[in-house]
Amino acid sequence: MELHSHRMTALVLLMAAVALAGCRPEAEVAGGALDATDGDPPATRTALDPAAASAPITLEDVMEFDPRYLIGISYPPGMERYPGLAAELRRYAEAARAELMAAVEDLGPSSEDRMRAPYDLALSFDLLMETPEIVAVQAGGSLYTGGAHGIPLVARFVWLPQRDEMLTAASLFQGREGWHEVSAFVRESLHTSLSQRLEADALAPADRFRLLASGGEMIDEGTAPEAGNFAQFEPVPGVDGRLRALRFVFPPYQVGPYSDGVQTVEVPSAVLLPHLSPEYRGLFAAG
Structure with missing residues (x-):
């Protein structure tokens, strides 16, 4: 109640x-x-x-x-x-x-x-x-x-x-290679965040290893290089009015347990630009 x-x-x-x-x-x-x-x-x-x-x-x-x-x-x-x-x-x-x-x-x-x-x-x-x-x-x-x-x-x-x-994510890139790049970038960020959270919790080594393995599996499954896994994103504006990044948004249970809440990762334009569909490149800042 x-x-x-x-x-x-x-x-x-x-x-x-x-x-x-x-x-x-x-x-x-x-x-x-x-x-x-x-x-x-x-x-x-x-x-x-x-x-x-x-x-x-x-x-x-x-x-x-x-x-x-x-x-x-x-x-x-x-x-x-x-x-x-x-x-x-x-x-x-x-x-x-x-x-x-x-x-x-x-x-x-x-x-x-x-x-x-x-x-x-x-x-x-x-x-x-x-x-x-x-x-x-x-x-x-x-x-x-x-x-x-x-x-x-x-x-x-x-x-x-x-x-x-x-x-939309489906129209963002010219081909699948862009999602492989985004997936690799997001996975590295989320794995690092998970490791840092578990280190801060001062867990017993066995518990830390177990949580690191289960959490890492959720991250890898939830960030497979497919547009559907990155359907929720928001623009991150730069100083010149163009976008310096996209912030990808992951609801609970996609890349972590409910207790982790919504997780986000900013992917900079330098990672996105080589793979963007031509009609959207002008929205993003170079470099």
Whole structure:
């Protein structure tokens, strides 16, 4: 019950933030990665419907209260200026809401079912970057439909207004070699971080060896050189307005246990540039 109480408190705070969102003069920029919970996200990015890029979209914050469920969804203001991006944000939110409502419909009348409720969806979209060339938004939150933890909602959306398209991992590189380079760079960084954390914990040698082996296996599996393993990323701007890196984002359980939370690795433009698709090279700083 204590876990459920903390989860409910977090949802109430999010809903309070949603209520205040309309009063903000400008969007707040999120400072760090979301500390999400266990499970796989119910909503992931798919190819854009060409009609969505030009159709008018309205994004409205959501607060819903019901004995069986609670919903809090907030959007940064002004995203309607980018209809294609707005459509993707709304699609992600609607997919998460559909997942919640499917679980709610499965709730029975028994006292055990009533103890599991209310289920909840807490989802916040935050503006990370907005320039004429790039608009980046992060989605963070959780979907709770029973159990000790909610399902993490961890997503990034990188919109290119001048091209009227989403920058995705699938289109980032010309071929597979780029992912081999990114995979090697990210693996080295994550293995080093894991080793440093275990050293700081002053574990017995046998325990350290066991955790190093199991953690290393998760890292290697979660960073195999495939675009799908690097689907979530956000731009890192440089001093000249172009990008100096991409920050790849890994939800809990992809490259480490739940206790490690969301992990990120910045891959500099020098690693990316030789393999980028030609149409995206101008976005990145050389060297």
